[in-house]
Amino acid sequence: MFGEHGIMSEVAPRGTSHSIELVLNGAQIRADVPADLLLIQLLRDHVGLTGTKNGCGVGVCGSCSVLVDGRLVSACLVPAVQLNGRNVMTIEGAIRVHPAAETVVAAFAASGGVQCGFCSPGQVMAALDFLDRYSTPDRATVLGEFDANLCRCTGYYSIIESVLEAAGRLADAP
Amino acid sequence: MTYHEAESLDHAHHLVTSRGARVVAGGIEFALDVARLRHAPLVGVSRLEEIRGVADDPRTGEIRIGAATTLGEMVDSNILRRSLPILVEAARQVGNRRIRNQATIGGNLCSRLRGTYDVAPALLAVDAVVEVHPGKRIPVGDFIDGTDPNGDGVVAWISVPAPLAGTVSGYEKIKPDAAAPGVASVGMTMAVESSGVIGAARVVIAGVAAMPVRVRTAETALVGSEIESIPGRYLGEIIRSAAGDLDMAGRYRLEVAVAAAERLASRLRSVHGTGPAS
Numbered sequence: 001m002f003g004e005h006g007i008m009s010e011v012a013p014r015g016t017s018h019s020i021e022l023v024l025n026g027a028q029i030r031a032d033v034p035a036d037l038l039l040i041q042l043l044r045d046h047v048g049l050t051g052t053k054n055g056c057g058v059g060v061c062g063s064c065s066v067l068v069d070g071r072l073v074s075a076c077l078v079p080a081v082q083l084n085g086r087n088v089m090t091i092e093g094a095i096r097v098h099p100a101a102e103t104v105v106a107a108f109a110a111s112g113g114v115q116c117g118f119c120s121p122g123q124v125m126a127a128l129d130f131l132d133r134y135s136t137p138d139r140a141t142v143l144g145e146f147d148a149n150l151c152r153c154t155g156y157y158s159i160i161e162s163v164l165e166a167a168g169r170l171a172d173a174p
Numbered sequence: 175m176t177y178h179e180a181e182s183l184d185h186a187h188h189l190v191t192s193r194g195a196r197v198v199a200g201g202i203e204f205a206l207d208v209a210r211l212r213h214a215p216l217v218g219v220s221r222l223e224e225i226r227g228v229a230d231d232p233r234t235g236e237i238r239i240g241a242a243t244t245l246g247e248m249v250d251s252n253i254l255r256r257s258l259p260i261l262v263e264a265a266r267q268v269g270n271r272r273i274r275n276q277a278t279i280g281g282n283l284c285s286r287l288r289g290t291y292d293v294a295p296a297l298l299a300v301d302a303v304v305e306v307h308p309g310k311r312i313p314v315g316d317f318i319d320g321t322d323p324n325g326d327g328v329v330a331w332i333s334v335p336a337p338l339a340g341t342v343s344g345y346e347k348i349k350p351d352a353a354a355p356g357v358a359s360v361g362m363t364m365a366v367e368s369s370g371v372i373g374a375a376r377v378v379i380a381g382v383a384a385m386p387v388r389v390r391t392a393e394t395a396l397v398g399s400e401i402e403s404i405p406g407r408y409l410g411e412i413i414r415s416a417a418g419d420l421d422m423a424g425r426y427r428l429e430v431a432v433a434a435a436e437r438l439a440s441r442l443r444s445v446h447g448t449g450p451a452s
Contacts (some may be wrong), residue, residue, distance in 0.1 A: 036179040036208045037214060058206060059273050071246070071275040078276065079201040082218055083178045129271075131275045148270030 020084040025049075035082045040064050040075035043090060049093040051121045055069025055150070062149030065122040066090050072129040072159035098128055102162075103173065104166040114164030115153030123149050127163050138169055177216045178317035183224060183307045186328045190216040197328055199242055201274065207286075214413035216398070220278060220283045225330050236333045238305075241280025244355035247331040248269070248279060260343035260361050264296030266387060267347045267356065280329040283317065292312035292359060294318045295386035296345050297332065305331040319385060338373075340366045340444050342401075348430050358382055360438050366446055370400045377412060379431040382424060391416045392435075401446050410436050 017032040024047065033042060043066075055063035057076050064075040067089040075090075083130045094101045104127050107113070114120045126149045134141055142163050151159055175446035176432065178195065180186035189195035198204050199346050204211050225240035237257060239248065245265040245439065248254055266292055268274060268282065270316040283295045283304065302314040306327035314332070337343065347359035358381030365374040380386035392412040396404065410432040417428050425448045 018177055031307040034419055035175045035213050059202065061268065062270070062272065067274060072272050073276050074272045077202045079177075082198075082201050082220065084179065089180070124246070148272065153268055160421075 018081045018084075020081060022083045022085065024085040025089055026097055031080070035079065035081045035100060037080045038076060038090070039066070039078035039080050039083065042080045043075060044113055049090050049092050053118055055118070055122075060150070061119070061122075062126055063119050063122040065149065067125065067126040067129065068093075072126060091125055094125060094128060097136060100128055100131060100166070100170055103169050104128060104131065104162075106161075107166035107169055108162040111162040111165045112158035113154060115151075117150075119149060119151045119153075123151065123162075127166060130163065131167055131170060135167065137164070139164065175212050175214070175216065176302060177218060180217050180219045180222055181327055183219075183222060183330055184220050185211055186217045187307055189215065190328060191326055197284070199245065199274040199278040199284075200401075200429070202277055203281065203285050207243050219280075219328065225280070230257070230336065234333075234446070235365075239279055239334070241283075241329045241330045241331060242278050243280075245269075245274040245277050245279065245282065249274065258300060258343060260296050260299060260345045260363055262291075263345035264292040264361060267292040267345065267349075267359070268286050279332055281330070283284065283314070283331060288318050292347060292356075295299065295359060295378045295380035297334070298386050298388065299363050299376045300334045300337075300343065301376065302328060302332050302334045305333055315388075333435045337363065338365045342366060342442045344438050344442050344445070346434040346441070348434050356381060358427045358434060360434040361386075361430055362435070362438050362442060364401065364442060366401050370402055370446075372399050372401055372404075377409075377413075377435070379435070382417065382420070382427045382431050389413050390415045401443055404439055404443070406438065409439050412438050 011062050015142050019030065019032050021030045031124055033132040040052060040054055043103050053063035053064055054076065055061035059077045065072055067076045067077065069087050104124055108120065130146050142160050178189055184195060190197065195217040196211060198216045198218045199220045206346045220242050221435050222242055225242045227240050227243055229238050230253050231238055237253060245268050248265040249262055268277060279293055282288065282291055288294055297314040304312045304314055304317040306312060307330040310327055341363060343363035345361045347356045349356035361378045363376050364372050367373045375393045377392040378386050379389060394407060395412050413432050413435055420428055
């Protein structure tokens with residue numbers, strides 16, 4: 001995916017290209033990107049990481065939620081050229097290295113927080129961010145603070161249950 | 175299109191004046207409007223440490239917010255929570271957590287819809303000044319009304335006079351759901367003397383007109399009143415009577431602003447009763 005030396009060369013230049021280096025899911029990569037390339041395009045079209053979904057394209061739905069330097073953002077709103085020196089984590093990387101990811105995914109499966117699955121990578125990324133801030137949230141906190149990822153299937157109740165279930169499982173973990 | 179990461183404010187300013195570069199901070203407006211903005215060179219300022227963070231400057235009596243400070247950092251700022259809760263509450267109303275992690279206060283003030291999103295009305299209610307590098311200080315009302323954000327300077331800091339002891343402030347927005355932009359909102363700050371009498375007040379409503387507006391008649395009516403005795407309804411009546419001709423949508427938005435003002439006045443009364451918010 002990154003070429004044999006970790007150098008990504010698939011990005012075709014559009015206008016002036018800019019060389020950026022970033023850590024993506026734990027691996028150092030280099031890419032030549034035009035200034036108008038967005039992070040979601042870099043991830044999906046050039047690196048082939050399609051877990052990050054392209055939903056609304058305007059930062060509302062949350063299906064492209066990723067972590068940049070540990071902060072939750074919408075990949076559809078981040079110019080790739082601004083990522084030089086940054087650390088990006090997508091759902092693919094989170095599943096491999098984030099200590100809570102496996103538990104969160106299992107809790108979503110157990111509590112019916114997944115139906116069609118399109119929003120699920122974003123929901124999981126947002127849940128990891130949320131549970132990092134609130135280790136023992138009550139329902140009111142989930143309702144008040146876990147409010148920015150849209151789901152068109154579940155009606156949200158099972159997602160709220162999933163987040164509470166994940167919090168419970170993480171609290172019980174040794 | 176070329177993108178330059180600014181090395182300093184002076185460097186950014188140089189690229190603006192010599193190359194006609196557009197300043198990019200968090201990058202959200204650029205991402206949303208690539209087609210319109212792709213032709214000019216860009217200069218990114220979001221990583222300039224010299225314009226990041228919130229500082230309390232006792233020498234000047236000002237609280238200064240770096241233009242590249244994110245709205246999320248404002249929400250988490252202890253200085254703002256303690257002294258200017260109105261700015262924390264307003265920043266929290268913008269977009270969602272992901273947006274707030276990326277959006278900057280300077281970018282918000284320079285965006286195409288800069289008057290309408292919650293930062294500008296709240297800054298108007300605290301008498302903020304926009305410091306444009308090099309060397310200009312522009313009252314925020316003038317800035318959002320007239321200044322070309324892509325003029326010949328770079329927005330560097332937003333300065334707010336440190337509130338007097340006993341000041342309460344807040345921001346209230348009414349919106350149909352979490353993802354909606356909101357119908358109308360109110361920002362209010364009141365300097366309350368130890369006797370409980372309001373010594374100074376600023377009231378701003380947003381969402382009713384194209385730009386946020388100060389309601390000076392409401393401010394005048396508040397000054398000299400006891401904070402414990404302001405009926406919310408009274409404030410609402412004043413705001414209603416201060417409005418000029420409005421179309422049907424405007425009248426609806428005005429009523430929503432009145433409801434927000436009554437809610438906020440009641441909340442600030444109880445904040446005053448319990449001491450400053452922690």
